[in-house]
Amino acid sequence: MVSLLVLTLAAGLSAHAKGDPCAEISGKKWVSPREVRACFTSFPVEPLVKANIIEVLNKTLAFHTSVNYQIQAPEPFARDVHEDLHTDLARINNQNYSSDFELHVDLFRTFKRVNDGHCAYINYCYDASYITYLPTPLVLLTNIDGSQSVHIAPEAFNVSSTEFGSEVEFWQQALPRQLKGKLSSLSGARVLLIDGNDPFSAVNANALTTGSYQSFGTRQNSFFSSYSRTTAGWNYTMGNFAQRTWPDADNVTLTLQLENSTEAQTILLPYRSRISASTNHFTNSSTYRGRNCVAVKRTNGYDEYAEDEADFVSDEPSPIARAQQQPLLDRVDARKHHLDVLLDSMPLSDVALPTGLRPPLAAVNGSSGVSQFYMMKDNSTGVLVLGSFSSSSFSGLQKSLLRGLLELRGAGASRLIVDVTNNGGGYICIAHWLHRIIIGPKPTTEPQAGLDSTARAGPLARRIVKEIKNGADPREKLLYNPAQWTNGTHHRFKKRANWMSKAEHHVINGHEDSFSQRLGQECQPFDVPPPNEALFHSKDVVIVSNGRCASSCSLFSITMSKLEGVRTVVVGGKRDVPQQYCGTVGGQSTDFSTIDTEIKTAKLKNHPLAPPDFLTNSVQGITWRLGFGIDDPTQPEEWQDHAADFNLPLTKETVNNPVAIWKEVIHTAWPEPSFFVQGL
Numbered sequence: 235m236v237s238l239l240v241l242t243l244a245a246g247l248s249a250h251a252k253g254d255p256c257a258e259i260s261g262k263k264w265v266s267p268r269e270v271r272a273c274f275t276s277f278p279v280e281p282l283v284k285a286n287i288i289e290v291l292n293k294t295l296a297f298h299t300s301v302n303y304q305i306q307a308p309e310p311f312a313r314d315v316h317e318d319l320h321t322d323l324a325r326i327n328n329q330n331y332s333s334d335f336e337l338h339v340d341l342f343r344t345f346k347r348v349n350d351g352h353c354a355y356i357n358y359c360y361d362a363s364y365i366t367y368l369p370t371p372l373v374l375l376t377n378i379d380g381s382q383s384v385h386i387a388p389e390a391f392n393v394s395s396t397e398f399g400s401e402v403e404f405w406q407q408a409l410p411r412q413l414k415g416k417l418s419s420l421s422g423a424r425v426l427l428i429d430g431n432d433p434f435s436a437v438n439a440n441a442l443t444t445g446s447y448q449s450f451g452t453r454q455n456s457f458f459s460s461y462s463r464t465t466a467g468w469n470y471t472m473g474n475f476a477q478r479t480w481p482d483a484d485n486v487t488l489t490l491q492l493e494n495s496t497e498a499q500t501i502l503l504p505y506r507s508r509i510s511a512s513t514n515h516f517t518n519s520s521t522y523r524g525r526n527c528v529a530v531k532r533t534n535g536y537d538e539y540a541e542d543e544a545d546f547v548s549d550e551p552s553p554i555a556r557a558q559q560q561p562l563l564d565r566v567d568a569r570k571h572h573l574d575v576l577l578d579s580m581p582l583s584d585v586a587l588p589t590g591l592r593p594p595l596a597a598v599n600g601s602s603g604v605s606q607f608y609m610m611k612d613n614s615t616g617v618l619v620l621g622s623f624s625s626s627s628f629s630g631l632q633k634s635l636l637r638g639l640l641e642l643r644g645a646g647a648s649r650l651i652v653d654v655t656n657n658g659g660g661y662i663c664i665a666h667w668l669h670r671i672i673i674g675p676k677p678t679t680e681p682q683a684g685l686d687s688t689a690r691a692g693p694l695a696r697r698i699v700k701e702i703k704n705g706a707d708p709r710e711k712l713l714y715n716p717a718q719w720t721n722g723t724h725h726r727f728k729k730r731a732n733w734m735s736k737a738e739h740h741v742i743n744g745h746e747d748s749f750s751q752r753l754g755q756e757c758q759p760f761d762v763p764p765p766n767e768a769l770f771h772s773k774d775v776v777i778v779s780n781g782r783c784a785s786s787c788s789l790f791s792i793t794m795s796k797l798e799g800v801r802t803v804v805v806g807g808k809r810d811v812p813q814q815y816c817g818t819v820g821g822q823s824t825d826f827s828t829i830d831t832e833i834k835t836a837k838l839k840n841h842p843l844a845p846p847d848f849l850t851n852s853v854q855g856i857t858w859r860l861g862f863g864i865d866d867p868t869q870p871e872e873w874q875d876h877a878a879d880f881n882l883p884l885t886k887e888t889v890n891n892p893v894a895i896w897k898e899v900i901h902t903a904w905p906e907p908s909f910f911v912q913g914l
């Protein structure tokens with residue numbers, strides 16, 4: 235599945251000649267990827283808009299902690315992270331593009347190459363405005379002899395017929411004669427070749443562009459389908475093979491061996507593009523651009539003390555919410571409690587997990603939204619499924635976690651599985667809270683249950699802190715206000731302290747850089763009193779995921795694993811590729827609009843280093859604070875090793891089936907004492 239941008243260009247030009255290619259797709263729910271490309275590629279590069287995007291991105295990078303580290307990461311990520319974003323932007327600045335879409339693809343992929351889920355550039359004009367699907371999500375299965383093979387997911391037809399409704403008929407009719415109308419017979423089939431090559435050449439090509447996780451293994455796994463726990467229920471993540479951010483592929487040729495068959499057959503399956511619910515109605519190119527591609531109310535920041543502030547602080551969610559891998563947050567909570575959360579161009583999921591795969595166990599009291607508790611049939615293993623470290627209510631999630639764990643204990647659970655599959659992070663202080671309540675009070679949980687951190691101290695950041703010292707933020711609303719932070723020994727800074735005055739200077743990959751003094755924890759004391767003792771012994775806890783555990787989920791898993799010795803399990807993954815139990819650590823994430831609010835409130839928008847407002851419907855994510863390491867405390871945790879203790883192979887029986895996976899985890903993590911061992 236090579237990128238089809240060359241073809242794209244031709245399609246765009248020919249469609250343009252015929253008429254308005256966006257008018258052609260107006261009002262249609264499903265269209266072919268080629269038709270969407272014709273619309274996207276009909277917009278020429280506007281030099282002023284291009285210059286604006288590059289200037290915003292380039293200047294906002296000054297607030298991203300990791301720019302210089304990402305020029306060359308150390309082992310074990312030396313081969314995964316080696317991108318110089320400033321050099322890339324200079325290249326893009328000097329390059330010509332045949333369309334605005336082609337320019338966007340380059341910008342987007344360039345940011346993806348840092349393999350950091352916080353550092354992203356998204357433009358809603360193109361990203362997931364149409365999502366492009368196949369009805370055949372894939373899984374990687376391990377056979378009895380230990381060999382591995384790629385398969386169409388056993389639940390593929392169930393998922394696609396439920397989600398795509400009558401559009402499934404399009405694919406039914408697209409199948410070759412002997413299979414016409416028999417899409418269901420493809421479920422479970424072994425995939426011998428994708429576009430004539432070993433399936434792993436497509437898996438690995440995708441791993442180079444999907445981004446978000448440092449580890450190659452985790453990015454391979456993004457190709458395949460998985461489950462996720464969301465606020466409203468159990469959802470299904472199609473994976474990058476069956477769900478694409480852009481209409482950049484027309485079809486795929488699969489060589490398959492159907493279940494119970496010995497022969498190979500080759501079929502061509504077309505991709506189909508579906509307009510997203512968040513894409514605004516349009517009638518032609520000019521209304522598509524006007525309603526989907528230009529900056530909206532909260533694309534840019536605002537002055538917190540300006541009279542028309544009320545205009546901005548509406549209940550309308552910020553555009554970044556569409557890209558954050560977490561539920562929609564309450565505005566007050568989102569302001570009060572800081573976040574560390576993954577950004578992705580693709581919605582986490584909009585598909586339901588088939589009923590047959592959802593846990594048939596009754597959820598234990600305390601379960602609420604993204605946090606669900608179950609007691610396994612052995613009556614001694616409790617399970618906490620945590621789909622996100624955020625929920626609409628901070629205190630609601632905090633209380634649900636305590637209540638659920640206490641209920642499991644009360645019901646006799648002596649061991650705990652924490653399943654954080656596809657958990658993209660959320661509230662930093664919920665990560666600290668969960669670590670503290672499971673492990674109990676100890677020097678590793680009080681007062682700091684997370685990682686100490688540091689913010690980048692560039693000239694404009696230091697200037698904002700200085701303006702706050704001079705009275706720019708009397709109501710203590712800004713990120714750079716010292717009121718909410720503590721120093722390296724966890725003492726609150728004094729009001730209006732210039733906490734960036736003693737910046738630390740480092741040379742990173744040959745570049746001079748400056749960071750704030752070490753920051754301590756900001757979460758404790760908690761509003762809810764934590765229990766006085768551990769709820770579970772660390773040896774009785776295991777953390778399970780598909781490796782896609784990021785941001786606050788990483789803060790939690792890393793402190794549990796490296797400080798408490800809690801064991802970690804990654805399910806799935808290629809056998810000979812190391813599996814990491816988390817990625818994209820950060821410390822705190824933020825975005826351009828938040829930084830812009832800091833700048834505007836400090837009355838520094840005219841500063842030569844201040845980024846201008848975005849003209850486009852864009853979002854830029856960054857890491858604002860970077861956590862210090864545990865094994866090597868002098869270096870960021872971000873690029874240190876997070877190797878899983880166990881790698882659990884998936885089979886036809888366990889794949890995408892949470893309860894079946896937890897049963898395997900029990901056997902793996904707590905094997906029954908064996909009589910053979912006594913003889914040794």
Ligand SMILES: *[C@@H]1O[C@H](CO)[C@@H](O)[C@H](O)[C@H]1NC(C)=O
Binds near residue numbers: 288292293320
């Ligand atoms: C980006 O900013 C740096 C200064 O940080 C400047 O030297 C460089 O020219 C800028 N690059 C572009 C493409 O504007």
Ligand SMILES: *[C@@H]1O[C@H](CO)[C@@H](O)[C@H](O)[C@H]1NC(C)=O
Binds near residue numbers: 328329330
């Ligand atoms: C880009 O286009 C401009 C104007 O047509 C031209 O002068 C310039 O040489 C081109 N640059 C590249 C790198 O092709």
Ligand SMILES: *[C@@H]1O[C@H](CO)[C@@H](O)[C@H](O)[C@H]1NC(C)=O
Binds near residue numbers: 483485
């Ligand atoms: C499949 O996609 C390729 C590449 O876009 C295209 O050339 C070809 O015509 C497509 N085949 C069919 C049958 O749609």
Ligand SMILES: *[C@@H]1O[C@H](CO)[C@@H](O)[C@H](O)[C@H]1NC(C)=O
Binds near residue numbers: 419493494
């Ligand atoms: C394959 O054979 C097994 C065992 O006979 C049966 O349970 C299964 O439904 C068959 N699968 C298909 C796709 O026919």
Ligand SMILES: *[C@@H]1O[C@H](CO)[C@@H](O)[C@H](O)[C@H]1NC(C)=O
Binds near residue numbers: 517518520521
């Ligand atoms: C596009 O559609 C809008 C509203 O439907 C209409 O007012 C406008 O004239 C159209 N523009 C072109 C170029 O057709």
Ligand SMILES: *[C@@H]1O[C@H](CO)[C@@H](O)[C@H](O)[C@H]1NC(C)=O
Binds near residue numbers: 466581
């Ligand atoms: C989960 O799936 C349901 C059913 O398809 C859907 O309505 C909901 O939006 C999905 N939730 C998320 C967070 O994707």
Ligand SMILES: *[C@@H]1O[C@H](CO)[C@@H](O)[C@H](O)[C@H]1NC(C)=O
Binds near residue numbers: 395396591
């Ligand atoms: C999907 O599977 C469930 C059982 O797991 C079944 O109840 C449901 O009818 C199936 N749906 C479709 C569309 O096949």
Ligand SMILES: *[C@@H]1O[C@H](CO)[C@@H](O)[C@H](O)[C@H]1NC(C)=O
Binds near residue numbers: 599
């Ligand atoms: C769960 O809570 C409800 C309402 O608080 C209560 O009626 C019920 O008995 C509780 N169930 C268990 C198993 O504790």
Ligand SMILES: *[C@@H]1O[C@H](CO)[C@@H](O)[C@H](O)[C@H]1NC(C)=O
Binds near residue numbers: 612
């Ligand atoms: C677990 O508890 C339930 C309800 O008390 C009981 O029916 C069941 O036999 C127990 N299972 C085991 C394995 O002890």
Ligand SMILES: *[C@@H]1O[C@H](CO)[C@@H](O)[C@H](O)[C@H]1NC(C)=O
Binds near residue numbers: 721722723724725
């Ligand atoms: C933090 O502040 C306290 C109180 O002002 C001070 O005693 C302590 O030395 C400071 N710690 C560091 C690491 O600067």
